[in-house]
Amino acid sequence: MTPQAIGVTAIFALVALVFLRVPVAVALLGVGLAGYGAIEGWRVALITLGTTPFNLAQAYSLSVVPLFLLMGVVAARTSMAQELFAAANALFAGRRGGLAMATVGACAGFGAICGSSLATASTMTRVSIPEMRRYGYADDVASGVVASGGTLGILIPPSIILVIYAIIAQESVPALFAAALFPGLVLIGLHILVIAVMARMRPTALPTAPALPVAHKLRALGQMWKMAVIFAVVIGGIYLGWFSPTEAAAIGAFLTIAIGVASRQMDMRGLASALRETVGTTGSLFFIVLGAFVFAFFIVQTRIPATLGEWVVSLGLAPVVVILFMVLVYVILGCFLDSISMMLITIPVFLPIAQEIGYSAIWFGIFIVIVAEIGLITPPVGLNIFVIRAQQPDMRLSDIYKGIAPFLLAHLGGIAALIAFPALALWLPSVLY
């Protein structure tokens, strides 16, 4: 068998194992080892297996991940989400669909600090869905806004998924954070546009909440100072070159804990529980990264990325056609795999192809994250959907699916904008770095 044939067989085996409920990390590790052994011989494969854990143990750049995770876990246990929602609501109150727009704003702001779509969707389900229902919003609209708005969290910096991409693709974390800012803002704008259109088409499903007096608006806006301070210090610090990503993450986690303690929303027991939750998530993520390291070594040996890249170039296809094909693959994979697993499996294959046809690794990172977001809201896996359903059991699953459909247009619009205007992602990093 040629290395390419072994590679293709291994990729099918990997997908089969994952669907047979083998942990994603173990499937990556096992298939990577077996494939490497088949190409280079078992002695070489086992030597690589023995040295890979050390690469993980001495990866300074990975230290960002648990620290940002801790920051998000602590933020989710305080009242920051409620305050953010109140502030966003103060801005949009009095407009038709204003509560839904406020939810998108709050999701984006909270997601920026939290870095996790699931935690954002989970928190905003508790905060904003009861409020929207109270004002007579249709269930499909209320759930669709939260499910889709929750995904904004993984794009807006600081984003855990971008850090992991940076490590696998060996790219700069600050440059990726800078690249994500404008596409993130465009996605927020597109979500608000979708809500505005829906409010015109279905006025009874998105009623108008009463306008608030100016004094109330100012008070509500003032309450979001905690979020504003954390975001300004962490992201401002990185963009302005004051901190490295690791330093920003440590300062952000410390600041979030300090604010939680000072506002009496976090005690020792709460901190211990937050640390435990962070450790659990860290373990499951890094186990996958360990497997992905071995799998990536194997994929390089197959020469599949280079061969596919040369083949794609020889076909003379327009680069945009190749990228659209990748969108299709990601949307299909996203129906079954979680976003980090999907990224770790595909980056070794797709990134070299994207680079071969002229896209930069920074642009591709933003692209892959936006596409991966879609997976969080598409059935049957769509984790954000299940998070909402688990907390609002009286909502019908069919209503949630129906509510998400219009927001898929926002995501597709975001992808189209990124493809049509690569500068959307590339301009800010080119100015800053």
Next chain:
Amino acid sequence: MLRRFRDVLAAVLATAASLCLLFLMLIVVFDVTVRAIDPTWRLVGMVDYVEFSLAWLIYLAIPMSILAGQVIVVDLIDQYIRPRPLVIAGLVLTGGLVALTGYQTITPALDALDWGDRTLDLGWPKFWYWIAIWVGLGLSAIAALVAMLSDDKEAK
């Protein structure tokens, strides 16, 4: 009894890993703070401190996540067939592969010890990192075994 052992082991690992995470956060915050006060003050060996605490954090967190059943799996198939045999098979594979990985680390770890490899800043022996790896992978194999046996016992 086995369930109790599983819970205690998970709690011990979570506490130890949490301490590593706290240390990681506090030492970086301390370094940034003293540098802000006076740029000439800096903690020598920050990279070593961060990498060392991160290594222990990672390799204590992995077995903890196995014990707590937090490893990421795609459970779509549960709707169609009884998942227990697949869960057990997954844990057997997990235990087997981490044990094999751990076994394969022995040679490079002992090489690092023999050659006296040291970190750049503080000159710490790199073998110390290998100890974290051995502890983590060994505990991961044990964790998979304990999770498998306790799941099996509960099912019965």
